[in-house]
Amino acid sequence: MHAIQFSSVVKQYGAVRAVNTFDLTIGSGQSVALLGPNGAGKSTTISMLLGLATPDAGSIEVFGHTSQEAVKEGLIGAMLQEGDLVPGIKVRELIDFVRRLYPNPLELDEILRLADLTELVDRRTDKLSGGQAQRVRFALAIAGQPHLLVLDEPTAAMDVASRHAFWASMRAYAAQGHTILFATHYLEEADDNADRIVVIDHGQVIADGTGAQIKATTGTRAVRFTLGSQPAAGLQELAGVTSVEIRDDVALLRTDDPDATLHALYASGLRIRDLETDGANLEEAFLSLTGDAA
């Protein structure tokens, strides 16, 4: 049985088609990143998956149930993007209350260990830092030992160290055989923490595969060199070049034919220093897929 199956799902808000004929199947035990720029339809997709919004057309199944049934059965745990913690309660009380709502929860100590909250159990929820609060929200998401864990931009409010620790916790939970779906617009997070990346834009899947596969499908390469004070005009017209970016005095050319571009570059009469070429990183692949300027 699939963990998640979206079949031709459509969701319209007024004139905007937030999700447009969305098809996606995720197998049990996979860790999948939903990657897309802001406004791509990630949060709407997740809201529908959790039964918080109803599709206008198409269907969603979670372990063979409707979303609402799956929530009621305790099969899903989620960390939503927005929201503060409920105030006036200790961390331990909150987590213990939520875990007992589920038929087959994790032990409290296990949750505290996974979310790295053992030191904070007696702290009131309104006395936590942003990163600590995110850990509590992660704890609430895993408390019921859900088969499917859904995280909507989970690290948005975290500093670098917290992010690192957070993903370690997430991977530890995934390693127990659970299915994970997380939305992010951080490309590196998707590459590091998911075994499959689904790129969405304008409410549709535009690429689907491992990080390496996605990089390969675009076929883009990057050529960098120090331009100095030389004019940038004409770089765009060189053979193979798809885009030009000048940052400080470094030129970055994206090309789908690096050999031809280099040839043309040397023939152009410019003085080329510090030349580097590399395979596109995921960010460049992503930009080329979504057609977005960073």
Place this chain on the structure above:
Amino acid sequence: MSATLRYTKLEVQRILREPRFAIFTIAVPLALFMVDASIFKSSGGFDGIAIAKYLMVSMAVFGAISAALNATGARLAEERRNGWLRQLDITPLSPWSVVTAKTLAAMTLTLPAAALIYLFGALTQGVTLEAWQWLALLLASWLGSLPFAALGVLIGSAGNVDTSQPLVTGSMFFLNIFGGVFIPLQVLPRAMGHIATILPSNRYAELGWAIADGRAPSAVGITVLAAWTVGLCVTGVLAYRRGSVRT
């Protein structure tokens, strides 16, 4: 313990930790009790009930209405905003359990508010009642607070964070002034007495006055209170469902 009762307990704990709540539901009614008692001390009483006893019931009603409205009202609106209700929505706890627990918690929180007023009445105002009367007062205080808890759910579901607190405060003053709770109706213009008889606050207090006086409550009074209870519970639940509607 069922999930609904565990959530009720959690709500009660959370609310009791708020100093603001204790001030509005206990300190303010106690202060008004002392003020009213000194203003009306030369009056023989109202409706044949000794003045201290009469005011004690009024102030317990004031505290209980305040507790029921403040335990729901703006808190609920805030929880719709801050995502807590959404968080609960993605757990197996049903929305019906959530609204039931909130209502039960609000009703339960009327008990300390009323009980402290009774204690104050007995210890400092010389009110003496039979044991069954004290128990009946507490029971009436608890049961009769249901329409006010439902009104709070209605306000917190229909209003937002900015509008719900003024609505709670406005409802509280309206119900307490026009219901003859703050000041005995007998000393107010007669027209107000007519308004009072159709208000749940007056009928809630009437229940207490009857018990304190050792009489059976009036059938009309109970009918009016029951009608408000049904009406406010239905609209409160509908508003709650609408306020947390799935899109």
